Amino acid sequence: MATAAVGPETRVDYLNVDYGIKSWLLTTDHKRIALLYLVSITLFFFVGGAAAALMRLNLIEPNGALVEPATYNKLFSTHGIIMVFFFMIPSIPAVLGNFLVPMMIGARDLAFPRLNLLSWYIFMAGGALCMYAVIGGGVDTGWTFYTPLSTTYLNTNVMSAALGVFVAGFSSILTGLNFVVTIHKMRAPGMTWFRMPLFLWAIYATSIIQILGTPVLAITLALVGLERLFHVGIFDPAVGGDPILFQHLFWFYSHPAVYIMILPSLGVISELVTCFAKKRIFGYSFVAFSSVAIAAISFLVWGHHMFVSGQSIYAGIIFSGLSFAVAIPSAIKVFNWTATLYKGSISYQAPMLYALGFIGLFTMGGLTGLFLATLAVDTHVHDTYFVVGHFHYIMVGGAVMGYLGGIHFWWPKITGRLYPDGWARLAAAIIFIGFNLTFFPQYMLGYLGMPRRYAIYPPEFQVLNVMSSAGASILGVGYLIPLVYMIWSIRYGPVAGPNPWGAKGLEWQTPSPPPTENFPETPVVTEEAYAYGAKEVAVG
Amino acid sequence: MADSHAGAALAHQFEDLEQQHEAASLGMWIFLATEVMFFGGLFAGYTIYRNLYMPGFDAGSHLLNVTIGAINTAVLICSSLTMALGVRAAQLGKRKTLLTFLICTLALGLAFILIKLTLEWRHDYLEGFAPGLNFTFAGPHAKSVELFFCFYFLMTGVHALHMVVGVGVLSVLLALAWKGHFGPQRYNAVETAGLYWHFVDIVWIFLFPLLYLIGGRY
Amino acid sequence: MLGHVVPKKTYFLIFGALLALTALTTSVAYLNLGQWNTIAALAIACCKATLVVLFFMHLRWSTRLMRVVLISALLWLAILISLTTTDFFSRNWTPIPESWETSRLPLPSPPAQDELRTSRQ
Numbered sequence: 001m002a003t004a005a006v007g008p009e010t011r012v013d014y015l016n017v018d019y020g021i022k023s024w025l026l027t028t029d030h031k032r033i034a035l036l037y038l039v040s041i042t043l044f045f046f047v048g049g050a051a052a053a054l055m056r057l058n059l060i061e062p063n064g065a066l067v068e069p070a071t072y073n074k075l076f077s078t079h080g081i082i083m084v085f086f087f088m089i090p091s092i093p094a095v096l097g098n099f100l101v102p103m104m105i106g107a108r109d110l111a112f113p114r115l116n117l118l119s120w121y122i123f124m125a126g127g128a129l130c131m132y133a134v135i136g137g138g139v140d141t142g143w144t145f146y147t148p149l150s151t152t153y154l155n156t157n158v159m160s161a162a163l164g165v166f167v168a169g170f171s172s173i174l175t176g177l178n179f180v181v182t183i184h185k186m187r188a189p190g191m192t193w194f195r196m197p198l199f200l201w202a203i204y205a206t207s208i209i210q211i212l213g214t215p216v217l218a219i220t221l222a223l224v225g226l227e228r229l230f231h232v233g234i235f236d237p238a239v240g241g242d243p244i245l246f247q248h249l250f251w252f253y254s255h256p257a258v259y260i261m262i263l264p265s266l267g268v269i270s271e272l273v274t275c276f277a278k279k280r281i282f283g284y285s286f287v288a289f290s291s292v293a294i295a296a297i298s299f300l301v302w303g304h305h306m307f308v309s310g311q312s313i314y315a316g317i318i319f320s321g322l323s324f325a326v327a328i329p330s331a332i333k334v335f336n337w338t339a340t341l342y343k344g345s346i347s348y349q350a351p352m353l354y355a356l357g358f359i360g361l362f363t364m365g366g367l368t369g370l371f372l373a374t375l376a377v378d379t380h381v382h383d384t385y386f387v388v389g390h391f392h393y394i395m396v397g398g399a400v401m402g403y404l405g406g407i408h409f410w411w412p413k414i415t416g417r418l419y420p421d422g423w424a425r426l427a428a429a430i431i432f433i434g435f436n437l438t439f440f441p442q443y444m445l446g447y448l449g450m451p452r453r454y455a456i457y458p459p460e461f462q463v464l465n466v467m468s469s470a471g472a473s474i475l476g477v478g479y480l481i482p483l484v485y486m487i488w489s490i491r492y493g494p495v496a497g498p499n500p501w502g503a504k505g506l507e508w509q510t511p512s513p514p515p516t517e518n519f520p521e522t523p524v525v526t527e528e529a530y531a532y533g534a535k536e537v538a539v540g
Numbered sequence: 541m542a543d544s545h546a547g548a549a550l551a552h553q554f555e556d557l558e559q560q561h562e563a564a565s566l567g568m569w570i571f572l573a574t575e576v577m578f579f580g581g582l583f584a585g586y587t588i589y590r591n592l593y594m595p596g597f598d599a600g601s602h603l604l605n606v607t608i609g610a611i612n613t614a615v616l617i618c619s620s621l622t623m624a625l626g627v628r629a630a631q632l633g634k635r636k637t638l639l640t641f642l643i644c645t646l647a648l649g650l651a652f653i654l655i656k657l658t659l660e661w662r663h664d665y666l667e668g669f670a671p672g673l674n675f676t677f678a679g680p681h682a683k684s685v686e687l688f689f690c691f692y693f694l695m696t697g698v699h700a701l702h703m704v705v706g707v708g709v710l711s712v713l714l715a716l717a718w719k720g721h722f723g724p725q726r727y728n729a730v731e732t733a734g735l736y737w738h739f740v741d742i743v744w745i746f747l748f749p750l751l752y753l754i755g756g757r758y
Numbered sequence: 759m760l761g762h763v764v765p766k767k768t769y770f771l772i773f774g775a776l777l778a779l780t781a782l783t784t785s786v787a788y789l790n791l792g793q794w795n796t797i798a799a800l801a802i803a804c805c806k807a808t809l810v811v812l813f814f815m816h817l818r819w820s821t822r823l824m825r826v827v828l829i830s831a832l833l834w835l836a837i838l839i840s841l842t843t844t845d846f847f848s849r850n851w852t853p854i855p856e857s858w859e860t861s862r863l864p865l866p867s868p869p870a871q872d873e874l875r876t877s878r879q
Contacts, residue, residue, distance in 0.1 A: 108552060109552070109553035110553065111553065112563075112567060173574050177567060177570045177571060177574070178567075180570055181563050181566050181570065184566060184823060185559055185566065186553070186554075186559070212573065212574070212577055212834045213577070215574045215575070215577035215578035215580075215581070216577050216578070216580065216581045218578060219579075219581035220581060223585075223694070226694065229672075230672030230673065231672050232672045232690045233686065233687060234585065234687070234690055234691075234694075239686060240589075240592075240593060240596075240683045240684055240687050241589075241687065242592075244845070245585060248584075248845065249581050249584065249585070249842075252838055300837065300841065302841075303841070303845065310849075311845050311849075312845045312846075312849040312851065312852065314848040315841070315844045318841070318844065522555070557760060558760060561761060565824065566823060566824060566827070569824045569827045569828065570827055572827075572828075572831070573827050573828065573830065573831035576834075576835055577831065577834060577838075580834075580835040580838055580839070583835070583839065584835075584839045584842055587843065588842060588843065591843075591847075606784060606787070610780060610781075610784045614777060614780060617773065617777060620773075620776075620814050621773040621814075623814070624764070624813075624814045625769060628763060628764060628769070631761060631763050632763065727760075734814075734815075735815055738811075738815045739815075741810060742806075742807045742810050742811070745803050745806045745807050745810070746807065748780075748783075748803075749783055749799035749800065749802070749803050750799075750800075750803075752787075753787040753795075753799045754796050755795070755796075756787055756788075756789075756790065756791070756792075756795035756796075757788050758787075758790040
């Protein structure tokens with residue numbers, strides 16, 4: 001990483017306190033570990049994105065323009081596994097969470113700094129195993145590893161991929177554990193639960209899901225591996241095993257996992273909306289409790305992935321009803337953000353553009369989720385592009401845009417530099433347009449009946465597919481632009497002050513970039529969260 | 541507040557020893573919660589299949605040796621006692637007592653693993669009860685019996701793996717205790733290792749009836 | 759002094775109780791109680807686990823937060839087992855039409871082991 005502000009007096013901060021590769025690879029500073037994660041997940045993002053690019057290129061033609069179906073299966077599996085486990089799940093918690101959690105509560109570091117570093121190494125080990133699986137022949141089970149395909153009928157790199165995800169899961173667990181202990185035990189004097197930034201509530205709720213859900217994924221993947229290795233019949237109908245049991249165990253984690261992916265983003269949006277409307281969040285406690293409610297209810301709905309699997313219809317009814325319930329806390333958040341914007345003093349810098357885009361796109365994704373939660377509708381659109389459209393609206397239109405908004409918002413704090421906001425707004429607009437062009441046609445394709453995970457399709461679907469692929473290329477350009485100007489800004493961007501946005505929060509009381517110990521003395525908190533005045537707000 | 545002795549024991553991110561102690565315990569309890577869910581997946585599968593294939597699972601259960609299982613249970617309960625007494629010794633700063641109890645716990649843990657390996661697993665393998673490796677049981681409900689033994693080896697295997705890790709951790713603690721590392725202000729590691737050890741004992745407390753006793757032995 | 763120091767006598771008492779309960783559960787298994795064998799075995803196991811948690815793991819003298827952590831884990835495990843079980847137990851409630859039963863195809867046989875190793879990637 002480059003140096004910080006080069007001025008008459010070079011202040012010591014966490015970036016320039018020590019140089020050399022050992023100071024980075026053996027660091028226990030939560031801020032440096034956050035940057036290690038930032039670089040890693042960006043690399044994984046582009047690997048997963050490359051797989052997506054090849055998929056969309058292939059789908060330009062009904063008979064497959066680029067690859068054989070067997071290769072296509074490996075592409076969508078790679079895309080899913082890398083994006084879910086090595087980009088989405090770590091993204092905000094491991095990057096923004098690691099950087100901000102101690103700073104937002106007024107602590108010097110997380111509760112277990114060495115465990116934090118270990119988490120990163122475990123993550124990289126899992127990533128290496130999955131990259132081996134991908135490069136060394138590929139895996140084609142889909143990111144869902146359904147049995148008995150994965151256990152009995154395939155000869156691809158299922159073992160190494162499953163092992164890679166298994167290992168990476170422990171990184172997720174340890175990060176969540178670290179956050180929960182830190183938030184419980186290390187808040188500064190005066191930082192009560194209800195004075196915490198809502199981002200911390202979101203991270204806390206996410207951590208609960210990581211702690212309680214990920215172990216079940218671990219044991220499930222271990223069972224898949226053992227069944228492949230020893231040819232035992234836990235999920236094999238021929239011996240009395242039940243493939244649906246695999247799906248129950250898998251989705252018990254993987255549904256809450258999608259909330260691991262979105263909850264932190266919801267927390268970021270709360271921060272962005274208050275800062276760029278210069279107004280205290282409307283309904284603070286509602287937003288805080290809704291995060292915890294989402295975490296809790298998310299564990300009760302996994303069967304909605306299995307409506308047509310052979311699961312009993314009575315279980316399906318229960319899961320359907322509970323799935324409607326889980327939408328309610330998300331809706332509460334959207335209402336509260338909207339109420340916050342009302343009569344706010346709104347400015348449209350790039351983070352706010354991402355936040356506004358998020359609110360619209362997340363709402364669309366969420367509403368289509370209700371269609372999927374409806375048993376009768378799901379029977380028709382399950383395993384079609386409707387589902388693909390739904391979760392991409394949430395994951396990409398929602399979570400990724402929240403992540404980008406957060407990265408832009410806290411970039412000055414992290415690097416001590418300002419990025420060029422004009423280019424940032426342009427990129428945000430390109431991403432928004434490209435995203436909608438890519439994924440809105442997919443709703444239509446799914447409704448019309450095009451199945452997902454298919455390399456070829458009937459000719460009447462070609463127009464929509466070409467639109468989607470065109471959108472994907474625009475989206476790709478949109479993602480590359482920030483990469484360029486962010487890296488540029490590290491060396492050439494204008495130097496940032498402690499609080500360029502005039503935001504509230506303990507992290508903005510420190511210099512940019514902050515010193516290693518964050519606060520020279522433990523701060524004492526006396527004001528409520530988001531104590532913005534009615535009109536203008538003085539900086540810092 | 542912190543005296544000079546405590547200063548060495550206090551990590552930089554904490555304000556005082558009490559905060560550090562509570563954080564360590566909370567951290568281990570949360571880790572144990574993840575372990576509950578980890579074993580829980582296996583327990584869930586076992587519950588489902590047992591209720592689907594009760595005759596076969598009972599038949600499989602009867603092929604296990606209750607006496608050895610009960611002896612192993614007693615061994616682990618003893619090791620929990622010695623572990624708890626070891627933590628107490630660390631709290632009171634009694635180095636020799638701590639060493640004694642750590643060694644006892646270690647020995648009992650190794651005894652458990654040894655009994656499992658030699659008297660149970662080896663026996664089951666030779667008898668032809670090992671799915672995937674050597675399964676030759678040809679009585680009634682053979683397929684369900686095979687499924688039972690899948691779960692038997694999985695659950696006791698994952699448990700044994702946790703015991704091995706526990707033995708490793710105890711060895712490290714033993715080395716540190718030998719050097720006089722622990723004292724009344726500095727025993728978090730012993731206590732958290734103790735929590736882990738007791739948890740592994742509790743898993744066995746459930747495994748024993750679920751695998752050996754649940755169909756009844758009359 | 760950090761944390762609560764438990765008297766040795768307490769530990770030995772609990773130890774005795776645990777051994778006694780182990781003997782109890784083993785001997786009860788040899789009695790013919792039908793359904794109640796399972797319930798008895800699990801109930802005794804729960805008692806033993808509670809004793810270990812409260813006294814050996816010091817939960818009796820720990821903060822409420824740690825008890826919440828443990829209860830949450832058990833509750834979540836209960837969610838996993840109970841909701842999964844609702845599926846398996848209610849599958850028979852919907853009758854399958856006769857024509858489906860008779861038209862069931864045989865399962866495809868898995869590829870032979872040597873085929874798996876040599877087929878194209």
